[in-house]
Amino acid sequence: xxxxxxxxxxxxxxxxxxxxxxxxxxxFTLGLSLMFWIISIITNSYSGTGYPxxxxxWLFSVLLPLTLTLRAVKKRSLDYTGALGAMVxxxxxxxxxxxxxxxxxAFFITSSKLTKWKGDIKKRLDSEYKEGxxxxxxxxxxxxxxxxxxxxxxxxxxxxxxxxxxxxxQYSASWIxxxxxxxxxxxxxxxxxxxxxxxxxxxxxxLITTWxxxxxxxxxxxxxxxxxxxxxxxxTVGASYFISQILFVSDLHLAVPxxxxxxxxxxxxxxxxxxxxxxxxxxxxxxxxxxxxxxxNYESKTTKRICGKPILDNNAVNLFSSxxxxxxxxxxxxxxxxxx
Numbered sequence: 001x002x003x004x005x006x007x008x009x010x011x012x013x014x015x016x017x018x019x020x021x022x023x024x025x026x027x028f029t030l031g032l033s034l035m036f037w038i039i040s041i042i043t044n045s046y047s048g049t050g051y052p053x054x055x056x057x058w059l060f061s062v063l064l065p066l067t068l069t070l071r072a073v074k075k076r077s078l079d080y081t082g083a084l085g086a087m088v089x090x091x092x093x094x095x096x097x098x099x100x101x102x103x104x105x106a107f108f109i110t111s112s113k114l115t116k117w118k119g120d121i122k123k124r125l126d127s128e129y130k131e132g133x134x135x136x137x138x139x140x141x142x143x144x145x146x147x148x149x150x151x152x153x154x155x156x157x158x159x160x161x162x163x164x165x166x167x168x169x170q171y172s173a174s175w176i177x178x179x180x181x182x183x184x185x186x187x188x189x190x191x192x193x194x195x196x197x198x199x200x201x202x203x204x205x206x207l208i209t210t211w212x213x214x215x216x217x218x219x220x221x222x223x224x225x226x227x228x229x230x231x232x233x234x235x236t237v238g239a240s241y242f243i244s245q246i247l248f249v250s251d252l253h254l255a256v257p258x259x260x261x262x263x264x265x266x267x268x269x270x271x272x273x274x275x276x277x278x279x280x281x282x283x284x285x286x287x288x289x290x291x292x293x294x295x296x297n298y299e300s301k302t303t304k305r306i307c308g309k310p311i312l313d314n315n316a317v318n319l320f321s322s323x324x325x326x327x328x329x330x331x332x333x334x335x336x337x338x339x340x
Contacts, residue, residue, distance in 0.1 A: 053095060053160045064101070065090025068108075077112040078135050085140035089148050096151035097162050099244040103181055103265075104147065106240035107188040110233065114195040121199050142319040143187045146326055150180040162248045164255035168339050178330040181241055181261060182268040185234035186325040189269025190276045190318060192233030197226025207307055208277045215288055217295035218306050219314075220281025227270065234269015238262040256338040264333055268325055276321040284317060285310040 069087045072078040078086055086108075093100040154176045165174045197205070204213045205221030214221045238261050245258050252258065280286075287303035289296045296303060299310070312320070 057095065057160065061091050061094035065094060068105070072108075072112070075112070076134055077108075077115075078140070081137035082135040082140045085137040085144070086135075089140065089144035092148050093151045095160055096155050097160075097177070098248050099162055099177075099241050100147065100151055100154075100180055102244035103184045103237050103241045104144070106237045107143075107184045107191075110236055111188060111191040111195075114192060117195065118199045138315050139318075142315040143184075143322070145319070146183045146322055147180045150176050150183070150326065154180070162245070164245060164249050164252055164258055165261060165337070166255045167334055167337055169255070175330045175334070178261075178264060178333055179326040181238065181265060182272070182329045183322040183326040185237045185265040185268035186272025186276075186322045187318065188233040188237045189230035189271075189273040190233075190321065192269070193222075193226035193230040193273045196229035197223045200229075201225040207281055208274065209281045209307070214286075214306055215295050217286075219284040219286045219297070219308055219317075220277045222274070222277050227273070230273030231266045231270040234272070235262060235266035237269070238265020241265065256340055260333075260337060264329075268329055271329065272321050272325045275324060276317055279312065279317045279321055280314075281307050282309070283311040284308045284314065 065087050068090065069078065069083040072086065073080065073083045090101065090104065093104050154173060157176060158170065158173045163170055163173060163177075165177050167174050198216050201216075201223040202225075203223060205216060205218060205223045205226070206212060207214045207218065208220050208222050242258055242262050245252060245261070249255075249258075285297055285299065285308045286306040287296055287299060288294075288306055289300065289303045291302040295306065297310075297313070299305070
């Protein structure tokens with residue numbers, strides 16, 4: 001009987017502890033969002049930009065990313081350094097434009113799910129596979145650093161809020177929006193291709209530079225399944241951006257059609273994945289380790305070179321490919337974008 005009472009007391013203490021933790025977290029969030037709001041008001045009064053951010057938006061911009069990152073840590077999608085980096089990225093993108101957050105959310109959730117999907121198969125194929133697929137701050141920075149910079153540029157250009165992509169009315173802001181969407185779609189496309197292609201493909205990958213068959217896991221290797229997956233990954237991010245435009249842009253009926261952002265996301269995912277493979281084939285070392293029977297990214301006595309040079313690692317390749325997509329793809333889109 002005393003054991004039952006003790007267990008009930010322990011459960012009660014845990015419930016009170018959780019309640020106290022939630023209250024502290026809520027107070028911290030309220031205080032942090034209030035501080036950001038005061039800073040934005042003071043900055044606006046001195047700079048005269050005319051783009052103050054409301055207290056409610058600051059609260060939402062801190063509370064939602066904080067909730068998502070804590071959940072990601074609990075699900076082991078992020079380690080603690082990755083959670084801190086994701087928190088910074090999430091706050092800035094949410095303050096800038098809710099469509100940015102929607103695109104980031106689509107990329108992160110789908111990529112995290114796919115990274116854990118069929119982990120037993122990937123563990124046999126990938127020498128660097130990590131259980132749970134936890135992302136650290138470096139991976140968060142390489143995938144979210146460019147979108148964060150673009151979100152800051154967006155706030156300098158038009159302030160905080162949602163606008164339609166319309167080159168006729170908001171040329172530079174529309175360019176920034178497509179650059180950010182392209183960077184996130186590129187990251188999503190590469191992740192989808194890397195996580196889906198090796199598992200579902202019935203054929204060996206081919207090296208993108210020579211089109212010769214290479215072992216699964218080779219940097220620069222592509223498969224038809226992987227290419228389709230990269231397009232679908234970018235398409236998912238673009239669709240998420242489009243849905244948020246419908247929900248949050250008040251004057252959408254006065255702008256050009258926004259559905260091209262879906263196609264744009266798919267193209268960015270496909271091209272970004274291809275560019276990532278091209279950089280990987282040339283600037284990442286891939287070798288077959290006969291002692292383990294796996295493709296590795298380092299040279300050793302038991303390793304036979306397949307392709308590439310040890311110049312960049314996977315994180316650097318991701319960063320450069322998303323940067324190039326963000327820089328050049330909006331220019332191609334501008335030539336074919338609808339106009340009133």
